[in-house]
Amino acid sequence: MNPALDQLKAYPFARLATLLENERPDPSRALIDLSIGEPKHQPPEVVLQALAGSLTQVSKYPPTSGYPELRKAIADWASQRFKLPHQALDPLANLLPVNGTREALFAITQLAANPTRAGGEVGMPNPFYQIYEGAALLAGKQRVYFNSTDQGQPDWRSISDQQWSKLELLYICTPGNPSGVALDEATLAYLANKAIEHDFILVSDECYSELWLGDEKPAGLLQACWNAGITHFRNCLVCHSLSKRSNLPGLRSGFVAGDADIIRKFALYRTYHGSAMPGATQLASIAAWQDESHAEHNRQLYREKYRQVMPLLQGICDQATPDAGFYLWLNTPIDDQQYVRRLYAEAGVKSLPGSYLTRVSNGSDPGINHVRLALVAPVEQCVEGIQRLVAFHKSLN
Ligand SMILES: Cc1ncc(COP(=O)(O)O)c(C=O)c1O
Structure with a gap:
């Protein structure tokens, strides 16, 4: 058995x-x-109908690279969303549909890791999505965890060249889980240039990018590359998903886009891995990427939750509404595991200890004394949950 x-x-x-x-x-x-x-939230009707109307697709093998119509729908969506000129993204060369970003985030490291390179590292933010770590472990690579600052993202500009040169792959998550903080375009371009200079693959997990909560759409790595003159997206990939944008976590549909050389090798890898997206899912995904109205409605629902919840937290958290996503990342006045256990026992609210999303790195753990709350339940439940949390929190003082 693999000891990893x-x-x-x-x-x-x-x-x-x-x-x-x-x-x-x-x-x-x-x-x-x-x-x-x-x-x-409710999945979009237009997608459910497309899914129900495509069940006969099960009678044939779907192509790993995706139907051309799906690839075109994705390229059109991404070009519009990230303000890329026509044909900047070649639907046949620059992207691949995947069965949700989780599997793609995992698989990309198996592709990127060079088994003959001793000391090569896979970097990730800290807190992080645990798939990044598992992917690195199973690829036999060292992990390096870049601690987020109190501002919610690692200070990427403080990383030394010596550290950059050890990386084979770097995951970034923007907007971040759990902070909801989005990296700006200049930082994304800085990272893309580092990926070229030090020849590592930069993977931008952007699965929360469509849940922006204010007026500003979060920037993406593709647009940052393009505007910085990195028009072949060299060494850069983005991962996008319908799970959050379209309330379709069970559809298992997303895409990876970027550097055509990596995409070509990724397609080859996936052929052997046997991870073609089922035909019905592909047709339903076309309907989802082509419809923006449900995504806007979805954002409205999340905005309403933050509008009602943020004032309740005054005095407990001086944080502003995050850029995007559906999380709150709060400080706890006692140990985070104890906080979560007592919040559950005394107030009937389930939350997640911050330290379950982090590791100790450079002598500190940015998850300690934090709690993550996901505002996914109906608005009334979110409000009641936060009211109970506030009462519990105050009882600790
Ligand atoms: C940061 C992050 N990336 C990726 C995913 C995976 O999403 P999916 O596989 O549904 O696209 C999640 C899911 O919660 C996530 O939080």
Whole structure:
């Protein structure tokens, strides 16, 4: 057996289940779950209809590279969203549909890691999405965790050239999970230039990019590359998903786009891996990428939650509404695991300890004394959950 399997860490939600297993919250009031970031808004009707109308697709093998119509729909969407000129993204060369970003984020490291390069590292932000770490472990690579600052993203400009030169791949997450902070275009261009200079693959996980909460759409790596003159997107990839944008976490649909050389090798890898997107999913995904109205409606629903919830948190958190996403990342006045356990036991609210999303790096752990809350439940439940949290929080003082 691969010994790296033993190094895989328990998933945050498995750890949470263990943490809470002996607690019995008051059964007379409904439990409010703010722990898991699974979208709960309605999936778009237009997509459900497309899915239902394409079931006969099961009678044939789907192409790994995706139907040309899907690739075109994705290229059109991404070009419009990230203000790329016509034909900047070649639908046949620069992108691939994937079964959700999770599997693509994992697979890309298996592709990028050079087994003969000793000391090569896979970098990631800290906190991070645990797939990045598992992918690096199973590819036999060292992990390097770049701590986020209090501003919600790592200070990417403070990384030394010596550190850059060790990387084989760097994951970034923008807008970030859990901070919701988006990297600006200049920082993305800076990172793209570092990826070229030090010859590593830069993977930008942008699966929350469509849930912007203010007036400004988060920048993306493709647009940053293009505007910086990196028109072949060299060494750069972005990952996008319908899970959050379109409330379709069960559809398993997203795409990877960027450097044509990497995409070509990725397509080859995926042919062997057997990860073609089912035909019905492909047709439903075309309908999703071609419709923007449901995505706008979705944003409105999240904005309304933050509009109602943020004033309740005054005095507990001086944070402003995040740039995007559906999380809140709060400081806790006591140990975060204790906080989460007691919040569950005493107030019937499930949340996630910050330290389940981080590792100790450079002698510190940016998840300690933090809690992550996902505002995915209906607005009334989110409001009640935060009201209960505020009362609990105040009772600690
Ligand atoms: C940061 C981040 N990346 C990627 C994913 C995976 O999303 P999906 O596989 O549904 O596209 C998630 C899901 O929660 C996430 O939080």
